[in-house]
Each structure stands twice: as C-alpha cells, then as structure tokens.
Amino acid sequence: MRRTRLTWLRYVVLTVAALVFAFPFYFMLIGAFQENPTNTPDSIFPTSGWTTGNFAAIDSRIDLVGSLLNSLVFTAGVLLGTVVFGLLAGYAIARLNFRGRGVTWVLMLLVQMVPFQLLMIPLYVQITRGYGLGDTYLGMILPFAINTTAVFIFSQFFRALPKEMFEAARIDGAGELRLLVSIAVPLVRPALVTVLLVTFIGPWNEFLWPFLITKDATMQPLAVSLANYISNVAQSTANPNGAILAGATALAFPVVVLFCLFQRYFTASDLGAAVKG
Amino acid sequence: MTTAPTAGQDRVRAQRRGWLGAQPIGSLFTLPYLVFVLTIFAYPLGFAVYIAFHDYFFTAPGVEVPKPFVGFDNFAAVLTDERVLESFRNTAVFLVINVPLTVVLSMVLATALDSGVRWASAYRIAFYVPYLTASVSLVGVWMLLFSSGGLINSVLGPLAPSPSWLINSTLAMPTIALYVTWKQLGFYILLYLAALQNVPRELHESAMTDGANGWQRFRAVTIPGVRAATTLVLILAIITGANLFTEPYLLTAGGGPDGASSTPVLLIYQQGIQQQNPDTAAAIGMLLVIVVGLLSLTANRLTRES
Numbered sequence: 001m002r003r004t005r006l007t008w009l010r011y012v013v014l015t016v017a018a019l020v021f022a023f024p025f026y027f028m029l030i031g032a033f034q035e036n037p038t039n040t041p042d043s044i045f046p047t048s049g050w051t052t053g054n055f056a057a058i059d060s061r062i063d064l065v066g067s068l069l070n071s072l073v074f075t076a077g078v079l080l081g082t083v084v085f086g087l088l089a090g091y092a093i094a095r096l097n098f099r100g101r102g103v104t105w106v107l108m109l110l111v112q113m114v115p116f117q118l119l120m121i122p123l124y125v126q127i128t129r130g131y132g133l134g135d136t137y138l139g140m141i142l143p144f145a146i147n148t149t150a151v152f153i154f155s156q157f158f159r160a161l162p163k164e165m166f167e168a169a170r171i172d173g174a175g176e177l178r179l180l181v182s183i184a185v186p187l188v189r190p191a192l193v194t195v196l197l198v199t200f201i202g203p204w205n206e207f208l209w210p211f212l213i214t215k216d217a218t219m220q221p222l223a224v225s226l227a228n229y230i231s232n233v234a235q236s237t238a239n240p241n242g243a244i245l246a247g248a249t250a251l252a253f254p255v256v257v258l259f260c261l262f263q264r265y266f267t268a269s270d271l272g273a274a275v276k277g
Numbered sequence: 278m279t280t281a282p283t284a285g286q287d288r289v290r291a292q293r294r295g296w297l298g299a300q301p302i303g304s305l306f307t308l309p310y311l312v313f314v315l316t317i318f319a320y321p322l323g324f325a326v327y328i329a330f331h332d333y334f335f336t337a338p339g340v341e342v343p344k345p346f347v348g349f350d351n352f353a354a355v356l357t358d359e360r361v362l363e364s365f366r367n368t369a370v371f372l373v374i375n376v377p378l379t380v381v382l383s384m385v386l387a388t389a390l391d392s393g394v395r396w397a398s399a400y401r402i403a404f405y406v407p408y409l410t411a412s413v414s415l416v417g418v419w420m421l422l423f424s425s426g427g428l429i430n431s432v433l434g435p436l437a438p439s440p441s442w443l444i445n446s447t448l449a450m451p452t453i454a455l456y457v458t459w460k461q462l463g464f465y466i467l468l469y470l471a472a473l474q475n476v477p478r479e480l481h482e483s484a485m486t487d488g489a490n491g492w493q494r495f496r497a498v499t500i501p502g503v504r505a506a507t508t509l510v511l512i513l514a515i516i517t518g519a520n521l522f523t524e525p526y527l528l529t530a531g532g533g534p535d536g537a538s539s540t541p542v543l544l545i546y547q548q549g550i551q552q553q554n555p556d557t558a559a560a561i562g563m564l565l566v567i568v569v570g571l572l573s574l575t576a577n578r579l580t581r582e583s
Contacts, residue, residue, distance in 0.1 A: 006491045010389045010394065011394075013385070013386070013389050014386070014389050014390065014394065014400050017382075017386055017403075017404070018399070018400050018403035018404070020459075021403045021404055021406070021407060021459070021462075021463075022403045022406075024407075024415065024418045024419065024422065025406065025407075025410075025418075027418060027421075027422065027428070028414070028417075028418045031421070037421065038428065039421075039426055039427055039428050039431055040428070040431045041428065041431065041432050044428075085309040085310055085313070086310070088306040088307070088309065088310075089306060089307045089309070089310035091306060092302075092303035092304075092306035092307045093303075093307065096298075096299075096300040096302065096303030096306065097298045097299040097300055097303065098297065098298035098299075098300055098301050098302070098303030098304045098307075099296065099297050099298050099301070099304060100303075100304055100307065100311075101298070101303060101307075104307050104310070104311060107311070107314050108314075110318075111314055111318050114318055114322060115516065115520060115565075115566060115569070116520075117520050117522075117541075117542045117545065117562060117565065118322070118325055118562040118563065118565070118566050119317075119318065119321040119322060119325060120542075120545060120546075120549075120562070121325065121328065121545065121549045121550075121555045121558050121559050121562065122320075122321035122322075122324035122325045122328060122559070123317070123321045124549075124550065125324070125328075125335075125555065126320070126321060126324065129335075142317060143317050145313055145317070146309070146310055146313045148314075151310060176300060176302050176303075176306070177302075201409050204411065205409075205410070205411035205412065205413075207411070207412065207413050207522075207523045208522050208523065208542075208546075212546075212550065223411050223413045223414075224413075226413050226414070226417070227413045227523075227526075227527055230413075230416070230417055230420070230527055231526075231527060231530065241421050244417045244420075244421065245417065245418065245421070247414075247417070248413075248414035248415070248417040248418055249414075251410075251411050251413060251414045252410045252411060252414040252415075255409050255410055255411070256406055256409070256410065259402070259405065259406065259409050260402065263398060263401075263402060264398075
C-alpha cells in the first residue's frame with residue numbers, strides 16, 4: 001500500500017516538474033508561429049492566427065541565415081581545435097611517457113580553476129588590440145580553441161584502455177599517431193560523441209565573448225545578434241514578441257535536435273565518470 | 278589507479294632511455310595545447326593582476342603613455358564604490374535563493390528519476406533541454422512570460438506584483454535566481470543521477486527490512502550516499518551564480534531597475550569596456566575570484582564527512 005502511494009507521488013512530482021520545464025519551450029515554439037503570441041491562459045492552445053511572418057520579420061533585422069552561419073563557423077572552429085589538438089594532448093597525457101607530462105597535467109587542472117570572467121578584460125585587450133583580431137572568426141574561436149574539459153575527459157577514456165593493446169601495437173611497429181587514429185580513437189567512439197555534444201553547446205550558446213569582440217553586425221553569431229535585437233531594435237517591429245520567439249527558436253532548434261538524436265549517448269555514467277575524474 | 282604501477286615501470290624505463298622519456302613524441306602532441314594554455318590562460322592571468330595594480334587605460338595604437346604602479350588604489354576605489362558593493366549584495370541574494378533550491382530540487386528529481394521509472398528518457402529530455410539551450414533564447418521567452426502584461430501576470434490576476442517582476446527592485450534578483458535555477462537544474466540532476474548509481478542497493482533493502490519509510494530512507498541512505506555530489510553541486514552553483522552576466526544584461530536591461538539586479542561581471546563589462554576603466558574592472562574580477570574561492574572552500578568544509 002505504502003509502496004504504491006510512493007510510486008504515485010514519484011510520477012506526480014516528475015510530471016509536474018517536466019511540465020514546468022517544458023512549458024517555456026512550448027510557449028516559444030507556438031509563439032514563433034503566431035501572429036500575436038498569447039498573453040492569456042485561455043488562448044494557450046491557439047487554433048488560428050498561424051504565420052511564418054515572424055521569421056521574415058526577424059530576418060529583415062538581423063540576417064538570420066548570416067548569423068546562423070557565423071554561429072556555425074565559430075562552433076566548427078572550436079570543435080575542430082578540440083578534436084585535433086585535444087585528442088593529441090589527451091592521448092599523450094594518458095598513454096605516453098615524455099618530459100613535461102606532469103607539468104601538462106597540473107596545468108590542465110589549474111586551467112579549470114581560472115574563471116573566464118577574470119580573463120575577460122586582459123583577453124579583450126590582448127585579442128582586439130594586441131593581435132588585431134576584433135570582428136574576426138579567429139578572435140572569436142581563440143579563447144575556446146581547445147576545450148580543457150574535453151582534453152581531460154579524453155585522457156580519462158584513453159587511460160581506461162588496456163595497456164597490453166598499446167604494447168602489442170608498438171611491438172608491431174605502429175607509430176604513435178597511427179596508434180591514436182586507428183586503435184585508440186575507434187575504441188572510445190561512443191564517449192567521443194558525448195564530449196563533442198558537450199563541446200558543441202559551449203560556443204553555440206556562448207554570448208559574452210563574441211558579444212565583446214564583434215562590433216560588426218555581419219560577424220555576429222546568432223546569440224549576439226538576437227540579444228542585440230531583444231535589447232535594442234525590438235521596439236520598432238510590428239510584432240516584436242513573435243519575432244523574438246522566432247529568433248529564440250532558430251537559436252535553440254539545432255541544439256535540441258542534436259540532443260534528441262544523440263540522447264542515448266548522453267548518459268549519466270559517461271559524464272559522471274568524467275566529472276568525478 | 279590501474280595505471281599507477283605502469284607509470285612506475287615506465288618511469289624506470291624512461292630513465293634508461295634518457296632525459297626525454299620513452300616516447301618523446303608526446304611533447305610534440307601536447308605542444309599545441311601548451312601554447313594555447315600559455316597564451317590564453319597564463320599570459321592573460323598575469324596581465325589581469327598587472328592591470329589591477331596599475332593605473333591602466335586604453336591608448337591609441339602605437340602611443341606609449343606611462344601606466345604607473347598604484348598599489349591597492351584600484352581595490353580601494355572599488356571597495357568604496359556603492360555600485361560595486363550593491364552588485365556583491367545582489368549576488369548574495371541570488372545565492373541565498375538559488376543554491377538551496379538547486380540542491381533540494383535536483384536531488385529530489387534525480388531520486389524520483391532513479392531506479393526504473395517509465396518514460397524515463399522523456400522526463401530526462403524535459404529536464405536537460407533548458408540546460409543545453411542558449412540562455413539568450415530562454416531569456417527572450419522568460420522576458421515575455423514575466424512582462425507586465427505577460428502570461429504569468431494574467432494568470433495571477435489581482436495577485437500580480439506591481440511593478441511587475443523584472444522592473445520591481447525587490448523582485449528582479451529573485452526572478453533571475455528562479456530563472457537560473459530552472460535553466461541549470463538539468464545538469465545537476467545529471468550529476469546526482471551519476472552519484473545515485475554508486476549508492477548500494479543493499480543499503481536501501483536493509484533499511485526497508487528495518488521498516489524505514491520512503492522519507493526515512495531518503496534521509497538515512499540517499500542524502501549521505503550522494504554527499505560528494507552535493508559538494509560538487511554546491512561549488513558549481515556558487516561559481517555559476519557569481520558569474521552572472523547574460524541574465525541581468527538582457528532580462529533586467531543591464532541590471533535594472535537602478536542597479537537592483539546588477540552583478541560583478543556586469544560591472545566588469547560596464548566599467549572595463551563601456552567606460553574604458555580596465556584597471557578597476559580587473560580589481561573587481563580579482564575580488565570576485567577571491568570571494569568565490571572562499572565560498573567554495575566553505576561549501577567544501579560544510580559538506581565534508583565528519
């Protein structure tokens with residue numbers, strides 16, 4: 001008797017919470033396609049007034065496609081840097097013995113303790129004034145070019161592989177690069193997907209840094225141009241609420257789709273093991 | 278842990294093979310990462326400290342102007358600035374609301390989600406999606422929901438606060454705290470779910486044979502079992518809360534009304550970049566890091582097993 005009551009309670013708690021969590025997304029998606037997004041509870045399930053005009057409205061102000069492309073280049077740059085250099089570093093730290101390995105490991109732990117906000121001003125000075133990389137993709141990508149958390153997780157995964165395998169391959173004369181690419185990486189592929197997903201959302205959702213270094217609207221990723229739209233130009237649009245929700249949907253949609261596709265890789269044990277170190 | 282003896286053997290072998298180690302190519306593999314860390318972390322970190330202790334200002338490119346050492350002057354200026362003190366008080370308000378809510382809700386929802394719930398993946402998607410979605414998107418939605426004539430107020434009817442949530446100096450910061458709790462909760466649920474997998478089933482079973490009810494088991498088995506995760510959740514929630522920028526910048530239009538929801542990072546941006554005073558901005562950054570460090574240490578101390 002008590003058990004069933006407990007089970008009921010569990011489902012009630014979970015369902016109420018899930019509705020609270022999902023409702024703003026429902027509101028965003030419906031509102032993005034409404035001529036006049038609702039502000040009253042009785043019209044929460046609209047049956048008429050559908051439109052795609054909101055997307056056209058926001059596109060005319062912030063160049064939706066251009067901004068999405070900027071977001072994509074920014075994110076792709078970070079993913080590329082993290083995969084190429086991060087895998088190399090993670091592999092070396094986990095499986096190779098070389099001078100400087102200990103120092104690299106300590107540096108990696110220290111980096112995770114430095115908050116980005118402390119570095120924000122000096123990085124801004126360094127990258128815009130020192131390197132002249134304001135309003136460039138490279139300037140956007142540089143501070144995130146190699147995701148340290150990803151390097152850390154890579155090294156944890158490589159460390160868990162059996163050492164005999166590496167020794168056998170070395171005796172067979174395989175070079176270290178060959179070992180990494182054709183033996184180590186295929187073995188950790190599922191984990192790789194999780195790390196890539198986590199690395200993806202970082203730059204895709206990042207606002208503060210690209211906001212600081214892009215003054216040129218044609219270089220701004222969608223998060224920045226949407227934020228500018230919300231805080232500056234929204235007043236001068238006929239249906240600003242609908243346009244805001246349309247922009248929000250365009251920014252949220254790729255991540256939600258990616259997550260739903262790769263949801264089964266995104267498990268507690270994978271990330272948990274990594275976080276616990 | 279399993280690599281410890283290997284590392285030992287490797288080390289002996291390395292000494293035989295010489296100064297560079299058994300696989301010197303490892304240095305080449307880590308070189309790009311090391312260059313990255315030195316240019317993007319080490320150098321700016323040193324630069325931040327330098328700026329904070331000097332009368333630093335932006336000059337036209339190529340112009341050399343002396344930037345004298347001023348000791349703790351920037352810190353003194355910051356600590357007597359009422360706007361800075363207000364932003365730290367606002368952060369305190371935020372943490373008092375956000376941190377307990379985060380710990381309790383994520384622990385309860387993770388426990389409810391643990392151990393064979395039907396539709397578990399649907400629930401998980403619902404909980405994780407806000408965490409994965411860009412804050413700029415979600416802030417746009419919350420702004421409309423909590424605006425004066427928004428859905429929340431029309432549901433509340435006569436109970437709606439006046440002035441409305443985000444333009445009310447008492448309610449602005451608590452509304453941001455609620456928003457961030459909602460946004461980040463999925464990540465903490467994930468951490469707790471990982472931790473719950475390590476709580477032995479037998480403990481629950483033996484507690485049940487002793488006649489413990491659900492609440493007693495939650496208190497006696499679950500809470501102590503996930504203590505390490507709680508420490509991590511506390512520290513991460515404190516760090517997130519101390520580094521708010523996007524939310525006050527957009528949700529309350531730059532920390533409004535009249536600074537009631539300003540945060541230290543917002544001030545770093547306003548003073549350092551908008552008003553061109555990087556020196557005081559760097560000093561705020563260092564103070565913030567010190568405060569966060571102390572709070573994290575305290576959280577660690579409080580949740581440590583006695």
